[in-house]
Amino acid sequence: MADKQATAGHGTWLELEDKVCVVTGAASGIGLALAHALAGVGARVALWDRDAERLAEAAQALKAQGAQVLAQPCDTADEASVLRAAQAVRETLGAAHVLVNNAGLLRSGSLSAISLADWNHVLAVNLTGYLLCARSLAPQMIERGAGSVVHVASISASYPQSHSGAYSASKAGVLLLSRQLAVEWAGQGIRSNAVCPGMIRTALSQSFYRQPGVEAARAAATASRRIGEPVDIANAALFLASPRSAYVNGAELAVDGGMPNMLMDLVPRPGFNSGTSGSASPASAGQE
Numbered sequence: 697m698a699d700k701q702a703t704a705g706h707g708t709w710l711e712l713e714d715k716v717c718v719v720t721g722a723a724s725g726i727g728l729a730l731a732h733a734l735a736g737v738g739a740r741v742a743l744w745d746r747d748a749e750r751l752a753e754a755a756q757a758l759k760a761q762g763a764q765v766l767a768q769p770c771d772t773a774d775e776a777s778v779l780r781a782a783q784a785v786r787e788t789l790g791a792a793h794v795l796v797n798n799a800g801l802l803r804s805g806s807l808s809a810i811s812l813a814d815w816n817h818v819l820a821v822n823l824t825g826y827l828l829c830a831r832s833l834a835p836q837m838i839e840r841g842a843g844s845v846v847h848v849a850s851i852s853a854s855y856p857q858s859h860s861g862a863y864s865a866s867k868a869g870v871l872l873l874s875r876q877l878a879v880e881w882a883g884q885g886i887r888s889n890a891v892c893p894g895m896i897r898t899a900l901s902q903s904f905y906r907q908p909g910v911e912a913a914r915a916a917a918t919a920s921r922r923i924g925e926p927v928d929i930a931n932a933a934l935f936l937a938s939p940r941s942a943y944v945n946g947a948e949l950a951v952d953g954g955m956p957n958m959l960m961d962l963v964p965r966p967g968f969n970s971g972t973s974g975s976a977s978p979a980s981a982g983q984e
């Protein structure tokens with residue numbers, strides 16, 4: 697029994713063996729980690745990404761590990777492309793049980809200066825694309841009698857990041873899209889939940905970490921005192937994808953190392969926060 701507990705999450709406990717799972721943005725970062733994690737628990741994985749070359753590399757690596765994989769080049773913001781990809785899943789792997797909506801991008805710029813083209817493009821991929829992918833696979837999930845849609849949102853859905861263009865607005869939209877789908881589709885056996893990553897080291901964010909001192913400063917602003925890795929998000933998303941979370945619907949799971957809880961530690965409070973180790977505080981100091 698103890699051994700079984702120890703392997704929970706990496707074997708049969710998740711009950712994802714042979715389940716057909718679609719991951720968008722699967723050629724890089726969090727999506728690639730998700731594809732590996734799903735293949736690792738025996739799922740059949742459809743990889744969707746607009747980067748055909750990197751997608752083929754990802755699929756090759758997974759196949760070399762014995763995974764049953766379909767690599768499907770797809771632009772998730774283009775409805776015709778999404779419908780073609782959904783059809784290919786149906787014909788090649790069988791009807792989908794799970795979708796992880798993950799393909800996303802960031803176009804920087806202040807709200808006063810960002811071009812309308814950049815604003816619309818980010819919303820088209822990060823928000824409308826999530827709807828298109830979910831709608832394209834819902835009939836397959838209904839055919840299965842059950843389905844789970846997991847949306848990779850962001851901590852930015854709740855906390856705006858200045859000069860990040862439409863990114864925060866797109867991710868805030870994802871949270872309500874997820875909840876609305878949960879309400880509209882529950883009767884057909886489809887759940888919809890969101891994961892909200894904090895700061896994760898991927899291609900999307902790697903330019904930040906090339907600057908000296910950025911990683912240390914970001915780690916210091918995070919309760920867990922480290923930057924997240926793609927596998928941290930994959931592990932949480934697998935739980936939401938799995939029947940183990942059968943009664944979780946319309947929920948948002950923060951996977952951010954507890955960063956929002958750091959607010960009071962990030963403002964100066966002389967005598968309290970000179971260190972980050974949680975050492976004893978002066979008994980006479982006031983509270984906020």
Ligand SMILES: NC(=O)c1ccc[n+]([C@@H]2O[C@H](COP(=O)([O-])OP(=O)(O)OC[C@H]3O[C@@H](n4cnc5c(N)ncnc54)[C@H](O)[C@@H]3O)[C@@H](O)[C@H]2O)c1
Pocket residue numbers: 720721722723724725726727744745746747770771772773798799800801821825848849850851892893894895896897898899900901
């Ligand atoms: N990295 C972070 O710190 C972080 C934090 C919070 C949320 N997120 C979210 O996680 C998700 C994955 O991000 P990542 O960090 O792994 O980024 P990434 O750049 O490493 O990977 C994103 C993938 O999405 C693909 N993609 C982009 N637009 C697409 C489109 N229109 N159609 C198909 N594929 C497309 C890219 O080709 C790429 O392979 C995104 O939704 C992102 O907003 C990331």
